[in-house]
Amino acid sequence: METLLIKNAQVVRADNQLSQTDVLIRGNKISEMAPKLVVKADRVLDAGGHLLTPGLVDVHVHFREPGFEYKETIHTGSQAAARGGFTTVLAMPNVKPVPSTEQTLRNLQARNVKEGIVHIEQYAAISANLTDPKINDLKKLAAAGAIAFTNDGKGVQTAATMKDAMQAAVAVDRPLVAHVEDDSLIKGGVMNAGKRAAELGLPGMDPLAESAQLARDLVLAKVTGVHYHVAHLSTAESVALVRMAKQAGVKVTAEVSPHHLLLDETAIDGDNAMFKMNPPLRTPADRSAVLAGLLDGTIDMVATDHAPHSKEEKDRSFVGAAFGITGIETSFQLLYTHLVRPGLVTLAQLLSWMVTKPVAAFKLSAPTKVAVGERADLALFDLDQAHTISADEFASKGQNTPFIGQTVYGQTLATIVDGKLVYQTQA
Ligand SMILES: NC(=O)N[C@@H](CC(=O)O)C(=O)O
Ligand SMILES: [Zn+2]
Numbered sequence: 001m002e003t004l005l006i007k008n009a010q011v012v013r014a015d016n017q018l019s020q021t022d023v024l025i026r027g028n029k030i031s032e033m034a035p036k037l038v039v040k041a042d043r044v045l046d047a048g049g050h051l052l053t054p055g056l057v058d059v060h061v062h063f064r065e066p067g068f069e070y071k072e073t074i075h076t077g078s079q080a081a082a083r084g085g086f087t088t089v090l091a092m093p094n095v096k097p098v099p100s101t102e103q104t105l106r107n108l109q110a111r112n113v114k115e116g117i118v119h120i121e122q123y124a125a126i127s128a129n130l131t132d133p134k135i136n137d138l139k140k141l142a143a144a145g146a147i148a149f150t151n152d153g154k155g156v157q158t159a160a161t162m163k164d165a166m167q168a169a170v171a172v173d174r175p176l177v178a179h180v181e182d183d184s185l186i187k188g189g190v191m192n193a194g195k196r197a198a199e200l201g202l203p204g205m206d207p208l209a210e211s212a213q214l215a216r217d218l219v220l221a222k223v224t225g226v227h228y229h230v231a232h233l234s235t236a237e238s239v240a241l242v243r244m245a246k247q248a249g250v251k252v253t254a255e256v257s258p259h260h261l262l263l264d265e266t267a268i269d270g271d272n273a274m275f276k277m278n279p280p281l282r283t284p285a286d287r288s289a290v291l292a293g294l295l296d297g298t299i300d301m302v303a304t305d306h307a308p309h310s311k312e313e314k315d316r317s318f319v320g321a322a323f324g325i326t327g328i329e330t331s332f333q334l335l336y337t338h339l340v341r342p343g344l345v346t347l348a349q350l351l352s353w354m355v356t357k358p359v360a361a362f363k364l365s366a367p368t369k370v371a372v373g374e375r376a377d378l379a380l381f382d383l384d385q386a387h388t389i390s391a392d393e394f395a396s397k398g399q400n401t402p403f404i405g406q407t408v409y410g411q412t413l414a415t416i417v418d419g420k421l422v423y424q425t426q427a
């Protein structure tokens with residue numbers, strides 16, 4: 001079996017202390033760890049005293065293939081994931097055709113395996129075209145290996161459809177993931193309704209579009225007993241609802257995106273569609289609330305909602321541009337820089353939100369620690385060297401992020417999947 005020896009790495013222990021180690025990988029597993037390993041290996045990677053972690057896990061990415069390969073492909077999306085330090089991602093079903101049948105799902109899974117350089121789990125759609133009131137055959141889709149079900153991109157508009165979907169998801173013991181958005185409250189809005197939208201003269205979206213549908217779903221989740229997962233939660237009201245629901249014993253988990261943690265509507269510097277995404281950037285109070293929710297465990301994890309679009313689709317005014325920003329190549333770096341470095345959270349906390357919690361919530365096979373016997377899905381990060389994010393460095397086809405130009409720490413030096421180096425920075 002192939003061996004790879006990683007020399008002189010630092011790993012984070014559960015108590016947030018760093019400890020120095022060499023790591024020997026044999027095949028796809030870690031076979032030995034010790035401060036100094038004297039062994040012959042087929043390949044040696046000098047970690048240079050940098051941070052080695054379990055590969056990051058992102059439960060919310062858009063890879064656009066098939067149907068929208070001009071925005072991203074499975075290959076470029078997974079290269080972007082590796083460049084961000086991610087080794088497992090869960091791909092959203094808003095592609096063409098939407099995986100609503102066993103056959104379309106199986107085709108997509110085969111493509112993920114063939115084209116992907118990281119582990120890609122595939123979501124199946126709740127209903128045809130993400131909009132049909134009648135639900136798909138979730139039993140068949142689960143048997144074919146759907147990791148969970150979602151109509152991400154669209155809210156499930158009626159309680160009847162959501163209740164049916166929850167009951168079907170319970171029956172196959174898979175999570176139901178919700179993009180909560182009540183269309184009747186959106187009214188053509190393109191950013192959060194409120195002060196900034198008024199200043200910019202742009203149509204606003206009522207934040208109740210998120211929380212009102214979430215409240216409905218939490219009641220349905222309580223009654224059906226489903227594991228209900230809230231995608232890209234973004235308002236203070238939503239945090240309060242999930243907090244109450246958890247206290248009431250509802251089986252609910254929630255994710256927040258890096259941009260909702262780090263930006264709010266006051267950052268929108270004009271009619272600049274780099275700041276256009278769904279849900280939109282909210283108020284400073286909402287931003288504080290989602291961070292507080294993450295800190296107190298109401299929100300379980302961070303997910304990027306990596307949503308690449310072409311230059312042309314984002315070069316339009318706010319009203320005409322596509323919703324969504326990329327995120328998988330900058331998320332760890334931004335959160336490390338803005339949350340861990342200033343001492344707001346620990347590295348161990350950040351890794352729990354980007355590895356341990358997503359693995360637990362979605363019952364993934366990905367490793368959650370760097371330890372002997374674990375699958376060798378690993379990432380090596382440079383926490384010391386400053387780096388300025390630039391558009392031309394992305395592996396993703398998408399360059400649509402408002403974080404271009406920011407200086408961050410935590411660049412990925414190397415990423416290992418199943419014991420194989422899939423990404424390494426040029427020295
Ligand atoms: N987040 C976005 O603004 N856009 C996503 C869809 C989604 O996540 O709802 C996309 O697919 O582009
Ligand atoms: Zn969504």
Ligand SMILES: [Zn+2]
Nearest residue numbers: 092152153305
């Ligand atoms: Zn999404």
